[in-house]
Amino acid sequence: MEYQELEKYYLVGGTALSIQLKHRLSEDLDIFCFNPYPGKRLPLPNFSEIFKKFKKDFSITHLENADEYSIRCRLNGIKIDLHSENQFHGPKTYSRLGKIRLPDKFSLLGMKLVALTLRDQWRDIYDLTCLKKEFKEEDFFKAYVKIMSSVYCGKKAGRKEALFNSTMMKLQDSKLLKRLYKADNLAHLNINHQITPEMVLSDFDKFPKKEIKNSRGLSL
Numbered sequence: 001m002e003y004q005e006l007e008k009y010y011l012v013g014g015t016a017l018s019i020q021l022k023h024r025l026s027e028d029l030d031i032f033c034f035n036p037y038p039g040k041r042l043p044l045p046n047f048s049e050i051f052k053k054f055k056k057d058f059s060i061t062h063l064e065n066a067d068e069y070s071i072r073c074r075l076n077g078i079k080i081d082l083h084s085e086n087q088f089h090g091p092k093t094y095s096r097l098g099k100i101r102l103p104d105k106f107s108l109l110g111m112k113l114v115a116l117t118l119r120d121q122w123r124d125i126y127d128l129t130c131l132k133k134e135f136k137e138e139d140f141f142k143a144y145v146k147i148m149s150s151v152y153c154g155k156k157a158g159r160k161e162a163l164f165n166s167t168m169m170k171l172q173d174s175k176l177l178k179r180l181y182k183a184d185n186l187a188h189l190n191i192n193h194q195i196t197p198e199m200v201l202s203d204f205d206k207f208p209k210k211e212i213k214n215s216r217g218l219s220l
Contacts, residue, residue: 002098003053005046009033009082010091010101014123017108019097023130025189028079031100034090038151041086043068050082087152088114105134110143117148117167122180125171129195132203140168141210158212165212171204 010016013030017023035042044050047068054060058075065072071082091107103111109131116124135143144164153159170176177197 003050004099005049005053006031007099007101008045010094010103011097012091012103012108012111014127016102017105017112017127017131019102020105020108021127021130021134023193024126024186024191027189028081031080031082032085032090033083034085034088036090038085038087038089038149041069042084044071044082044084047071054080087149088147089149092146105131106139106143107146109135109140110145110147113140113144113164113167114147116170117163120170120176120180122184123186123189125177125180125200126186126191126195128171129200129203130193137207140164140207157214161210161212165209168204168207168209171200171207174201177201 009031010033011019011029012032013028014024014026015029018026033042033045051066051071054071054073054075061074061077063073069084071080073080088111091101091103091111093104093107094101095104096102109128112124112127112131115121116128141161141164144167145160148160148163150159153163174197177200181197
């Protein structure tokens, strides 16, 4: 989209990652803006102008929501989600795709890890397994804390480390991996790399856990 009104927005999610990795297709467009200081939800920039252009340029169907904080609909059959994010930090490094911001791979790694904290979906596991080829093990936690905020996890010492560890444990849970793979192996998304639960386990089984310390710096 070449809308000038989208210049403060980020293209995130599977589509942003597939543009850079070319590892699979994506079914929707996730277009987010971020509050520089997570906590308060800000209205979507240029909300009225963007929605007017949507109605003018596309056939809008399945309109689920359209207010100053979120637009969820289908444009010419493609699922679009414009969302004002207030719980997590936004990407710090990005390029431009037309007018919209495209986060770098490091930011997308952090966002995918946070997504896996919030939900159990094979596509997140698939994406993270593809991203593992791009980064060192220590980069995973660094990317995670760049996105995760205390608004979501609280300010208690060691909370981010604990959440990160529990997230990574999903990549080491054989039963969970097999269940998610069986539910949706992404074959319909023209995947370029066949990844199985066994391959995920092989990549992440010995992934080191982060040490958790209390407010006094003592290990828990």
